[in-house]
Amino acid sequence: MIKLFITGTGTGVGKTVASAWLCRELTNQDHRVAYVKPLQTGGIPFGEALLSSDLEYVKASAPLLIDTLCCMNFHTPASPHLVAQEENRPIELSQLIDKIDHFSQECKPDFLIIEGAGGIAVPINDTEEMVDFCKALKAHAIVVSSTALGTLNHSKLTINYLKQHGLDQISTILMRPEQELKLIEDDNLLRIAQMAPNLACLPFYSGLDSEKGSLPTDFIASNNNLQDFKWTT
Numbered sequence: 001m002i003k004l005f006i007t008g009t010g011t012g013v014g015k016t017v018a019s020a021w022l023c024r025e026l027t028n029q030d031h032r033v034a035y036v037k038p039l040q041t042g043g044i045p046f047g048e049a050l051l052s053s054d055l056e057y058v059k060a061s062a063p064l065l066i067d068t069l070c071c072m073n074f075h076t077p078a079s080p081h082l083v084a085q086e087e088n089r090p091i092e093l094s095q096l097i098d099k100i101d102h103f104s105q106e107c108k109p110d111f112l113i114i115e116g117a118g119g120i121a122v123p124i125n126d127t128e129e130m131v132d133f134c135k136a137l138k139a140h141a142i143v144v145s146s147t148a149l150g151t152l153n154h155s156k157l158t159i160n161y162l163k164q165h166g167l168d169q170i171s172t173i174l175m176r177p178e179q180e181l182k183l184i185e186d187d188n189l190l191r192i193a194q195m196a197p198n199l200a201c202l203p204f205y206s207g208l209d210s211e212k213g214s215l216p217t218d219f220i221a222s223n224n225n226l227q228d229f230k231w232t233t
C-alpha cells in the first residue's frame with residue numbers, strides 16, 4: 001500500500017480539489033484507492049450528524065473509490081488544536097494512526113490518500129503538528145501549492161519544513177491561478193521542480209467550489225506525471 005499525505009502551503013490552497021483529482025485519476029487507472037480526512041473542522045450539520053465537505057466532494061468526484069473515512073469532525077471552522085480545545089475532544093495522534101491502520105487493513109487499498117487540515121505546521125494539539133502526523137504515518141508527502149507569484153517562498157518553506165523533520169519522500173501538485181504571466185509561471189514550475197518532483201499542474205476552473213458537487217469531467221491536468229511516477233515511501 002502506498003500512503004500519500006496531501007498537505008499544502010496553507011488552508012484553501014486546493015488540497016481537496018487535488019485529492020479529488022488524484023483519487024479520480026488513480027481509480028481510472030484501475031487502482032484500489034481509499035480516501036481519509038482524519039480531522040475535519042467546520043463540519044456541515046446533517047440531522048444529528050456532521051458531514052465532512054472535503055470527504056463528500058472527493059467521494060462525488062471519484063465514485064470508484066473503495067472506501068472513505070473521517071476520524072474526527074468538529075463544528076468550528078478553525079485549526080484542529082483550537083476546535084479540540086473548544087469542543088473538549090482532545091486529538092491524540094496515536095488514536096488517529098490506529099483508526100487509519102484499522103481502516104486500511106479492512107479495505108486493503110493500493111493507494112491510501114490522507115488529506116491534512118491547513119498546512120504542514122498546523123498544530124493538532126499542544127505538542128504535535130501535521131508534520132508529525134505525516135511522519136507517524138510513514139507517508140509520502142504531496143505538497144499542494146500554486147504557480148502564481150508568491151509561491152516560491154511558500155513552497156520552499158513548506159518543503160524545507162518537511163525535510164527538516166526527516167521527511168524526504170515529497171512531491172508537488174501545483175494549482176494554476178486565474179491569471180499570471182507565463183514567464184512567472186514557467187519559472188515557478190521549474191524552480192519548485194528543483195525542490196521536489198512535480199506530479200501535475202491543475203487548471204484554474206472558474207466557479208469551482210469544493211463544498212458543492214464534484215470535479216468537472218473536463219478538469220484536465222497538464223504536466224501529468226502520475227502514471228510513470230516511481231513511488232517510494
Ligand SMILES: Nc1ncnc2c1ncn2[C@@H]1O[C@H](COP(=O)(O)OP(=O)(O)OP(=O)(O)O)[C@@H](O)[C@H]1O
Pocket residue numbers: 008010011012013014015016017018054116117118175176202203204205206207208209210211
Ligand atoms: N483549480 C481550481 N480552480 C478554481 N478554483 C479553485 C481551484 N482549486 C481550488 N479552488 C478554489 O479554492 C477553494 C478551496 O479549495 P480546497 O477546498 O481544495 O482547499 P483546501 O486546501 O482543501 O482547504 P482546507 O484547508 O479547508 O481543507 C475551492 O472551493 C475553490 O473555490
Ligand SMILES: C[C@H](N)[C@H](N)CCCCCC(=O)O
Pocket residue numbers: 011012040041042076077078079080117118119122
Ligand atoms: C477551517 C479550515 N478550512 C481548515 N479545515 C483548517 C485550517 C487551519 C489553519 C490554521 C493556520 O494555519 O492558521
Ligand SMILES: [Mg+2]
Pocket residue numbers: 015016017054115
Ligand atoms: Mg480540504
